[in-house]
Structures are given as structure tokens and as C-alpha cells.
Amino acid sequence: MKADPKGVLTGVHFIDGDHAACEGALAAGCRFVAGYPITPSTEIVERFAARIPKVGGVFIQMEDELAASIAIQGGVWAGHKVMNVTSGPGLSLMMEHLGYACMTETPSVWVDVQRGGPSTGLPTLPAQADMMQIKWGSHGDYEIIALSPNSPQECFDLMIKAFNLSEEYRCPVFLMMDEVVGHMTERVEIPAADQIEVTERKWTKKKPKDYKAYETTPEDLVPEMIKAGDGYRVHVTGLTHDERGYPKMDVPTQAQLVTRLLDKIRKNADKLVDVRMDGCEGADVIVVSFGITSRVATAAIETARAQGLKVGHLRLIICWPFPVKLIQDLAKTVKAFVVPELNMGQMVLEVRKAVEGKVKVISVPHPGGTVHEPETILEQIVEAAR
Amino acid sequence: MSESLDLHLALAETELENPVLPYLRQDRIPHIWCPGCGIGTSVNCFCRALTDSGLDLDKVAIVSGIGCTGRTAGYLNLDSFHTTHGRAIPFATGLKLGNPDLNVVVYSGDGDLFAIGGNHFFHAARRNMDILVICVNNFTYGMTGGQVAPTTPVGPTQTTMPLGNFESPFNLPFIADACGATYVSRWTVYHVRQLAKAMKEALNKKGFRFIEVMSPCPTLYSRRNRLGDGVDQVKYYKENSVIKNGADTKDIGLGYQGEIVVGKFVDRERATWLESMNDHFSKVLGDQFKPYGGKPEGV
Incomplete structure (x- = not known):
């Protein structure tokens, strides 16, 4: 379906990534946010609070991140599309509710404007050091989807994609921004509402007596959804549950549920690959990057190419699920991968895991606080090409 | 199949069906609560209150946290949400603001609502969020095996206070009153009629409403402290309760096996969070603002 024009601020704007992300959420149909301020994400909820009274919806500032990250889930079960906005310390507090959203299959978009950590x-300074936390930070086994924008325009575009994927897969979808992308001001073009495709919630067409909250088929692992107040008398729990949604704490039920929660993402991993590839064919070295670091990497790659090196650039738009097969295919033809990131080596572990030692994988870590110097990445490209 | 289930099924087949049965998810019985526990009694009162309230049950949603009382949501045949430990109130806040047509009830225990979830209680009451909070207070953490709670009186032994509790407990109605609740009452599970009536009254009132229900935990509180079983505790409630409607909430804290002041302490009118928001934005924004009140548009 097309976007509701009330939320779409069509036109050309000169805004930062935080503001663009908020506009993306409004365009995607988000009308309910329960937030808690935290630098450098605060501008997203500030803009939402200012815009929503005229668009039609609700913003409430909660008492903490624990409250915010569960209040939005209440909003989902009332029928809303919702967004959860935070940064490092807030994200740490929200980890239990990330698990709740995975377990109860509550579609929701989680925005993390990453800053330097730990603690x-x-x-006020950038990092990309929460990439593993979102994947592994809540207890138990689960799968999420994560997107990584490198500009305010992409904060808008990928926010809409994040909402659409969360509805399609009924799971938390992360928009992994960082302080630089959040506070960088650039041109953002917002199309007309009828140019924006939004995914509707997977509402059931079944009657209450025929409906089971978590019933799926082998072909479609995503259950149909209802909202409170429509007579379905649904039960939702974070406990291990059967297809009726009732708690059932035994080994077969646990196996069936957890496997399905993982498989609904894992079995669609190929479909979920979203990368930008530049000059990867015939390259000796491929730089794997994401988010703000991809822009620094581009500068390093151009210099390396000017020196005659055959360097490709693989930019991850969707970081989770990680494009394992794609990396494995590329590993057949390249000498080495170079992985710059604003952390001390997180996504590089996924590249190493995929290539299984077949080619060299060089990490270009950074403790955060600023972006890499292009020369630092260039040095490693030159080293890798030897 | 347990004896209680056999009995239950036998009862279900008789023509004199238990009037609360339609309110329960009968396929989830037997429940987990111990013999002598008061939670089931409180749920019975709640079902009767639902009958008498005249509410459309499709529009009543129940939200629980974690713990023995936290299992209540799962047994009621309503839209029901068993959330995370301490966070039933913020979930309920999202549910209510997401669809203001819903009548949202939080049903949880003292540890869930006032220890791990205390902050949310204060703020939801301060905002006058339009939800009813029912707290079954059994003075202990039942689900985890009898640890000290923020409501445990000074004196009794708990597994994490093996030599007796020396911490001062909360006075729950006083907190609710101080934070701005529109309705505050306390009853015990001995007072089934009064409790059902209070629940009905609270269900039909607006704003942040709070009912404390004193309940025995024979397994982990009473027996451990040689206070007998569930029946002995209910006898204690009967013999030591004093009804003082309108009592000053600061004077009604609970001591160890002392006097229990029950009754309705607060009943006042205050604009709810949503009424305040709509009123304020209408004044400030005029025609640019369309008051928010229904379910999500286009759904």
C-alpha cells in the first residue's frame, strides 16, 4: 500500500540524519512513540513530539528506557506502527525488551544512534560498537534485522525499509545510525506519498474462533496478527508458548518455537541481502564497510585505485542477517578483505567466519570518537594487495 | 489429570455453572497457585466485578508482570498480556494510548509493581494514566521461593532475611495517594463482596486507579513464619481488619500481624493524561489539532 500523505513531508530538505530518520518513520506510518532522551538520538524524538500533534498520533516521554521499550510494544498490540529510539546506555537497558519483542513477534523499529562506549x-561522539550487542545482547537465541545508513537521505529511506521489514517478518528491525550520520546535515529528498510503498501489518482474516495467535505453516513462518479490542481474546507472553500463545514449557515446544523464530529470518537470509557493490568484479582486495565508515572507505579506495590497485567496495546496507554466501563467493576470487569499522573488530568476525581462513581478512579497528583517517584504511588496502 | 481438574470438569457439566467460568480460559486450568493462596479469590472477585461492570469484555485488556499474580493475565479470557518483570504498567500505558477505547487493567504482585516496577507506578500515577492497577500483596516473592519484598513487614523471616526482616515496608495506598491516583482502596481476600464492589467501581472510573488486595501466601510466608495456613491468615484478616473509608493514607501502613485498615481512601476527579494532552493541544494549536481518541487510523 501507499504511504498516508499526512505523515509525508514531500519536498527537498536540508536536515540532519536524526530529523530525516523521524520523517522516515512518519512517512512509514509510525503514529506512536514512547521515548526517553539520550544523546545523540534525542533530536529524533524531539521532532516526533513536535510533528505528531498535527499529523495525528501520540508521543509520550517515559520515565526511563525500560518503560519506553515496552510501552511501544503495548502500542503495537493496540494496532500501531512504532519506533524505539535510543543510544548506547539506553540500548543496554532495553535488552530484555528486545528479547520480549522477538519472543512475542512484536513488529517494531529500533533506532540506535551509536556513540562511543562502554558505559x-x-x-556526543560516534562509534559503531553496538553491532554485536543488538545481535547477541538479549539472553537466549534470537534473530533480528539491522540496517546501516551512511547519510541523512538513507536515514529517511532505510527507516521506511526498516518499518516494512518489521511488518513482513514480525521482528525488531534496527536502524544502526551513529553520531556523525545523526548530526550530519545534507540534502534529503522526500518523495510524494504515492511514491512511497509501505507494508501493511499481516492482519488475520480469520474469525476469532478459527484464529490461533502463533499458528504458521511450513511455507510461511510468520504468524498472522490481530490487535487488542477486536474480540480475538489473544494471550501474549514472553514464556515459551504454543501456537495458541499459551505458556507451554517443555522441550518440544521450546524447540519448535525457537527454531521458527530463527528460521523465519535465517531461511530468508538470501532475500534479505542488501549491499552496494562497486568494482568488486576482478578486484584483488575488497573493502567491507557499513554506515559512516563506508564514506571514509570510499576516499581510501579511490586513492588506492589511483595508485593502480584493483580494489572493490562492498557496503552492507543490511548488516544482520550477515550476507555469508556473498562473502564466500567473493572469497573465491579476491586475495584479501579489509574491514574498517568504528569499533575494535566486530563485523570483521563475521567476515572471518564466512571465509573460513581461505583468504586474508584484515581488521581496521577504531576505538571511536571520530571516524578513521582515510590513510589508515589505505595503508591496510596496500598491505592486503601485496 | 489432577483431582481439581476432574472436579472442575464435573462442575462445568452441571447446569449450575460457576458464574466466573466464562471469564476464564478454561483450557488453561488447573492453575499454578498453591492451595490456600488468595490470588484465585481475588480473580474470582475480579470476574464478578467484570460481570457487574457492564463493560464490553472485548474492550477490556489485562496486563500482568512476572510472579505468581503475574500469571493472572494468562487465565482470564480477555485480551491478555504477560509482560516482563516490573513493566506491566508501561506496557499498559502503551496499550491504552495506542487505543484509548480499551479499558486496561494491570494485575500484578507487590514485588513486581513496587520493587522492580516501582518507578513506573509513580510516574503512571503522576501522569494520571487511565488504567486500573490491582496489586495482590502477599508480602513476599512467591514465584522465586519466599524472598523479602518491599512490602514485607519488619519481623518475619524470608529466605534473604533469614534472621527476620529489618527493612521498613512501603505503605502502598499512601504512595498511590501521594502520586496522584484518582481511586485508592485496600481490601483483603476475606472481604470478597467489598473487594468485588471496589473493583467494579474502579473499572467504571477514569484515571489512575489503585486497589491493594491483601492475600495469604501460605507456602512461603505464613507457614515459614508459623502463621498457619491460608485459612488461618484469612481468619487473621477477619479478626484484625477495621473498615475506615476515607482514612488518611499516611496512617494506614501495615505492621506485622497488626491491625489492617481497609476501605476506600481516595476517590477524586483529575484530568487523565490523554484528556490533558487533547485539551492542551486544542488550546495551543486550535484547528490544526484533531483530538486523538480512537484506534489507529486506517486500521
């Missing part, structure tokens, strides 16, 4: 770290 309070560098509140």
Missing part, C-alpha cells in the same frame, strides 16, 4: 563513554 557512558563518549555521549
Whole structure:
């Protein structure tokens, strides 16, 4: 279906990534946010609070991130599309509710404007060091989807994609921004509402007596959804549950449920690959990057190419699920991968895991606080090409 | 199949069906609560209150946290949400604001609502969020095996206070009152009629409403402290309760096996969070603002 024009601020704007992300959410149909301020994500909820009274919807500032990350889920079960906005320390507090959203299959978009950590770290400075936390930070086995924008325009575009994927897969979808992308001001073009495709919730057409909250088929692992108040008398729990949604704590039920929660993402991993490839064919070295680091990497790659090196650039738009098969295919033809990131080596582990030692994988870590110098990445490209 | 289930099924087949049965998810019985526990009694009162309230049950949603009382949501045949430990109130806040047509009830225990979830209680009451909070207070953490709670009186032994509790407990109605609740009452599971009546009254009132229900935990509180079983505790409630409607909430804290002041302490009118928001934005924005009140548009 097309976007509701009330939320779409069609036109050309000169805004930062935080503001663009908020507009993306409004365009995607988000009308309910329960937020808690934290640098450098605060501008997203500030803009939402200012815009929503005229668009039609609700913003409430909660008492903490624990409350915000569960209040939005209440909003989902009332029928809303919702967004959860935070940064490092807030994200740490929200981990239990990330698991709840995975377990109860509550579609929701989680925005993490990453800053330097651990702990309070560098509140006003960038990092990309939460990439593993979102994947592994809540207890138990689960799968999420994560997107990584490198510009305000992409904050808008990928926010809409994040909402659409969360509805399609009924899972939390992360928009992994960082302080630089969040506070960088650039041209953002917002199309007309009828140019924006939004995914409707997977509402059931069944009657209450025929409906089971978590019933799926082998062909479609995503259950149909209802909202409170429509007579379905649904039960939702974070406990291991059967297809009726009732708690059932035994080994077969656990196996069936957890396997399905993982498979609904894992079995669609190929479909979920979203990368930008530049000059990867015939390259000796491929730089794997994401988010703000991809822009620094581009500068390094151009210099390397000017020196005659055959360097490709693989930019991850969707970081989770990680494009394992794609990396494995590329590993057949390249000498080495170079992986710059604003952390001390997180996504590089996924590249190493995929290539299984077949080619060299060089990490270009950074503790955060600023972006890499292009020369630092260039040095490693030159080293890799030897 | 347990004896209680056999009995239950036998009862279900008789023509004199238990009037609360339609309110329960009968395929989830037997429940997990111990013999002598008061939670089931409180749920019975709640079902009767639902009958008498005249509410459309399709529009009543129940939200629980974690713990023995936290299992209540799962047994009621309503839209029901068993959330995370301490967070039933913020979930309920999202549910209510997401669809203001719903009548949202939080049903949880003292540890869930006032220890791990205390902050949310204060703020939901301060905002006058339009939800009813029912707290079954059994003075202990039942589900985890009898640890000290923020409501445990000074004196009794708990597994994490093996030599007796020396921490001062909360006075729950006083907190609710101080934070701005529109309705505050306390009853015990001995007072089934009064409790059902209070629940009905609270279900039909607006704003942040709070009912404390004193309940025995024979397994982990009473027996451990040589206070007898569930029946002995209910006898204690009967013999030591004093009805004082309108009592000053600061004077009604609970001591160890002392006097229990029950009754309705607060009943006042205050604009709810949503009424305040709609009123404020209408004044400030005029025609640019369309008051928010229904379910999500286009759904």
C-alpha cells in the first residue's frame, strides 16, 4: 500500500540524519512513540513530539528506557506502527525488551544512534560498537534485522525499509545510525506519498474462533496478527508458548518455537541481502564497510585505485542477517578483505567466519570518537594487495 | 489429570455453572497457585466485578508482570498480556494510548509493581494514566521461593532475611495517594463482596486507579513464619481488619500481624493524561489539532 500523505513531508530538505530518520518513520506510518532522551538520538524524538500533534498520533516521554521499550510494544498490540529510539546506555537497558519483542513477534523499529562506549563513554561522539550487542545482547537465541545508513537521505529511506521489514517478518528491525550520520546535515529528498510503498501489518482474516495467535505453516513462518479490542481474546507472553500463545514449557515446544523464530529470518537470509557493490568484479582486495565508515572507505579506495590497485567496495546496507554466501563467493576470487569499522573488530568476525581462513581478512579497528583517517584504511588496502 | 481438574470438569457439566467460568480460559486450568493462596479469590472477585461492570469484555485488556499474580493475565479470557518483570504498567500505558477505547487493567504482585516496577507506578500515577492497577500483596516473592519484598513487614523471616526482616515496608495506598491516583482502596481476600464492589467501581472510573488486595501466601510466608495456613491468615484478616473509608493514607501502613485498615481512601476527579494532552493541544494549536481518541487510523 501507499504511504498516508499526512505523515509525508514531500519536498527537498536540508536536515540532519536524526530529523530525516523521524520523517522516515512518519512517512512509514509510525503514529506512536514512547521515548526517553539520550544523546545523540534525542533530536529524533524531539521532532516526533513536535510533528505528531498535527499529523495525528501520540508521543509520550517515559520515565526511563525500560518503560519506553515496552510501552511501544503495548502500542503495537493496540494496532500501531512504532519506533524505539535510543543510544548506547539506553540500548543496554532495553535488552530484555528486545528479547520480549522477538519472543512475542512484536513488529517494531529500533533506532540506535551509536556513540562511543562502554558505559557512558563518549555521549556526543560516534562509534559503531553496538553491532554485536543488538545481535547477541538479549539472553537466549534470537534473530533480528539491522540496517546501516551512511547519510541523512538513507536515514529517511532505510527507516521506511526498516518499518516494512518489521511488518513482513514480525521482528525488531534496527536502524544502526551513529553520531556523525545523526548530526550530519545534507540534502534529503522526500518523495510524494504515492511514491512511497509501505507494508501493511499481516492482519488475520480469520474469525476469532478459527484464529490461533502463533499458528504458521511450513511455507510461511510468520504468524498472522490481530490487535487488542477486536474480540480475538489473544494471550501474549514472553514464556515459551504454543501456537495458541499459551505458556507451554517443555522441550518440544521450546524447540519448535525457537527454531521458527530463527528460521523465519535465517531461511530468508538470501532475500534479505542488501549491499552496494562497486568494482568488486576482478578486484584483488575488497573493502567491507557499513554506515559512516563506508564514506571514509570510499576516499581510501579511490586513492588506492589511483595508485593502480584493483580494489572493490562492498557496503552492507543490511548488516544482520550477515550476507555469508556473498562473502564466500567473493572469497573465491579476491586475495584479501579489509574491514574498517568504528569499533575494535566486530563485523570483521563475521567476515572471518564466512571465509573460513581461505583468504586474508584484515581488521581496521577504531576505538571511536571520530571516524578513521582515510590513510589508515589505505595503508591496510596496500598491505592486503601485496 | 489432577483431582481439581476432574472436579472442575464435573462442575462445568452441571447446569449450575460457576458464574466466573466464562471469564476464564478454561483450557488453561488447573492453575499454578498453591492451595490456600488468595490470588484465585481475588480473580474470582475480579470476574464478578467484570460481570457487574457492564463493560464490553472485548474492550477490556489485562496486563500482568512476572510472579505468581503475574500469571493472572494468562487465565482470564480477555485480551491478555504477560509482560516482563516490573513493566506491566508501561506496557499498559502503551496499550491504552495506542487505543484509548480499551479499558486496561494491570494485575500484578507487590514485588513486581513496587520493587522492580516501582518507578513506573509513580510516574503512571503522576501522569494520571487511565488504567486500573490491582496489586495482590502477599508480602513476599512467591514465584522465586519466599524472598523479602518491599512490602514485607519488619519481623518475619524470608529466605534473604533469614534472621527476620529489618527493612521498613512501603505503605502502598499512601504512595498511590501521594502520586496522584484518582481511586485508592485496600481490601483483603476475606472481604470478597467489598473487594468485588471496589473493583467494579474502579473499572467504571477514569484515571489512575489503585486497589491493594491483601492475600495469604501460605507456602512461603505464613507457614515459614508459623502463621498457619491460608485459612488461618484469612481468619487473621477477619479478626484484625477495621473498615475506615476515607482514612488518611499516611496512617494506614501495615505492621506485622497488626491491625489492617481497609476501605476506600481516595476517590477524586483529575484530568487523565490523554484528556490533558487533547485539551492542551486544542488550546495551543486550535484547528490544526484533531483530538486523538480512537484506534489507529486506517486500521
